[in-house]
Amino acid sequence: MERVLNLTWLIPLFPLLAAATITFVPQIYYKKKLSARLTIGMMSLSLVLAALVFVATVAAPDTQARLQPSEAAPAGHGQVEAVDEAHSGETAAEEPFLPPRPILEREFHWMATGTTRLVLGFWVDPLTAAMLVMVTLVGLCIFIYSQGYMAAEDYQGEDARYSRFFSYLGLFAASMLGLVIADNILLLFICWELVGLCSYLLIGFWNWKKSAADAALKAFITTKIGDAGFFIGIFLLYIYTGNMNIGHVIHNPEVLHQLATTTLPATWPIIGGASIASLAALGLFIGTIGKSAQVPLHVWLPDAMEGPTPVSALIHAATMVAAGVFLVARMFPLFQVAGPGTMGFVAWIGGITAFFAATIAIGQYDIKRVLAYSTISQLGYMVLALGVGGYVAGFFHLITHAFFKALLFLGSGAVIIGAHHVQDMREMGGLWKRLPKTFWTYLIGMLALSGFPFIFSGFWSKDEILLDAFHANPALYVLATISAFLTAFYMSRQMFMVFAGKPRSHGAEAAAEVPLLERKVVRAVPEYGHGHHGESGGHGEHGRHGAHGGPLPLNMTLPLVVLAFGTVLLVAVGVPLEWFGLGEGTLFARFVGGHAEFNWTVAGISMTVAFAGYAVGYLVYGRNLLETVHDPDPLKVRLSRAGLGWLFTLWERKYYVDEAYHYVFVQGTHLLAQAFAWFDRTVIDGVVNGAAATARRLSGVFAWVDLNVVDGLVNALGWFGRVFSAIQGWVDLHIVDGLVNGVALATGWVGNRLRRLQTGQVQDYLMLVLLGLLILIGLVIYF
């Protein structure tokens, strides 16, 4: 047994391997059927292992001890009071409820920085075991269903994206399973973020559709807001306890006591005087508000219906949104010691969400939107339960809800595909004859959800919640009961609009299923639109094979049956055992270590309320079956007659929350951006431009100085130069040249005169010689 438990870490690993293989091995990626089968095979392995782990957990001595009837145990409340540790002096007898210790815990060192070590690990306790089985079983049903569903969709030419879908599913399954077995709040957070990532990838799977891409982003961002709170909670826990191990906190009364009595100084604004436990619990709960779509962060979940229906079923009904509730359940002792204020906050958020979403669901026309708001409402129930101390009730509802909500979503997907991609309920009708398996299983899901008494587990889980609310706070009880009525009502509305009456569109008219006993082989991945299904389910008049759609294959209808069985079988663990003389509580309550009780008054009220819901649904919708697509909603008609038509519009328009958020946050951010842009343009650029203008003026002045003063000086010097050169020119012209010319003239004159000596007469020359000689003699004699 211990060996099996040691292998728990393999449970998330199998789907992860499938996802990694599909992603990284092209030979597998391009073979669609192989990818799908690989993922399904791995998930089956995980299911088997999870079942073994569950059996091992049940067989563990601790669990066995709890499961045996105990005569000495008083038939007390089903829930536990919030422990107000600050006043522990007076109520010393109250101890926080401690969940059972884990059967097995294994850790390994992940990372060391200096002397601090980050340790991660996994553990197995009843909470884990139950979640493992639920996630793998529901997951496997959905995976098988996806084979058929995703084959009928349009991939815009890139058919291999079918494989990608399965790899994303595998990654999601791995993350969710990892989240469930994490014994360390950091590891839980990592897996929490990973499931958020997978949600983003899967919602936006039809990535050519802007609405899908927007919805994916909306989901991611909205949950991220919650994650900020979660992270603060983790910080607080780490700072004040020194490690991130969950068990260290929740199984340790001393640590809990210390967290509850350490308070912030009272001088701090708003949170002054609050205990660390309450702050940490609130932080974690903010994460839950985001992830489990509580008001006010619920807005992403209806938009997430843009994703393929299996995604809606798996992530946004059964598992991912349950992670938030799971977190609170996991950290339940912390919430308890955080005090009545925190618990009350949790409970009221849950109650308000339950009511709020139920009213919106009445006004929706898209089949998936109704289910989305229904999910939000049911999550509100779970959170409400945990807030009033109903540990068992909340967790049990989580498990049962997973089954019937997944069933409902898969059923809605079957309806959509079967009716040839019709999603608006006003275009459906008359499908109970055409899609029988779908109809019956959907009916089972609907009855479970609305709390049909005794035979469906939804009744038992919801009833426990109502009972706990009754004990805690009458106002919350009334709110929850009204919400139960509304649940029955809107689900009846849906049933009548979708399945009853006559088909109101061609798609609905041509809907068909492959019968269970059909002997012909039904392909797992039907090739729609290729004219091959003349063979399978050639029923009646539908020779039409439109662009998509045809008879629903078995791989889409059989998972519905499995889930329906699950919904019914869970009754067995939710029935109060005192009816069989086996002691107090229910099997489930004993398994998770809590208490549960049954009260005929509350049960009677909830049964009445459920039947009232069915009755009103029949009166309003069953007797006024819509004839055509354009018929107005009968409730709207009635309300308008009573002057309350605005109420229906309010519900139909989701109380305008999205619009409000848009105006406050989106437009607000725009305005802020515009304000900053204005500031940048006018003030900052003004300064810059002003500096430039000043510089330009300055340069103008300098230019003037340069032009007038400096150039003036230069020109004046030039003028003097010119004057001098003029003088010099004159001098040169007249005097110098005069001299030169004068010399030349003189030479010419002398030459002219002396030329006369040149008579050409020899005798004259001789005469001159004689003259010269005489002069020379004279000179010699006298000197």
Place this chain on the structure above:
Amino acid sequence: MAIPLSWYLLVAGALFCIGLYGALARRNAVGILMGIELMLNAVNVNLIAFWRYQSPAAFTGQVFALFTITVAAAEAAVGLALVIAVFRSRKTVNADEVDLLKW
């Protein structure tokens, strides 16, 4: 001995002056040449006079005079050749008419 030296020098001088006057004033080229001859002979007389009366033993004066005679002869020959050349070109022996180098 009885004739004083100064008398020979005066004669030489007078001859020289006459020859000079003839060289400067005569129009006919031959006449100018005659004047030049006369000057040269005057010089000869001078030379001999001085030889005889100063140092009759050394025959430097005689040699000198010989030189002078030779030179005069050569020069006369050349001069007459020139006159003839001029005459052939200019058809005149009148020195005044040969003034091509006049300014």
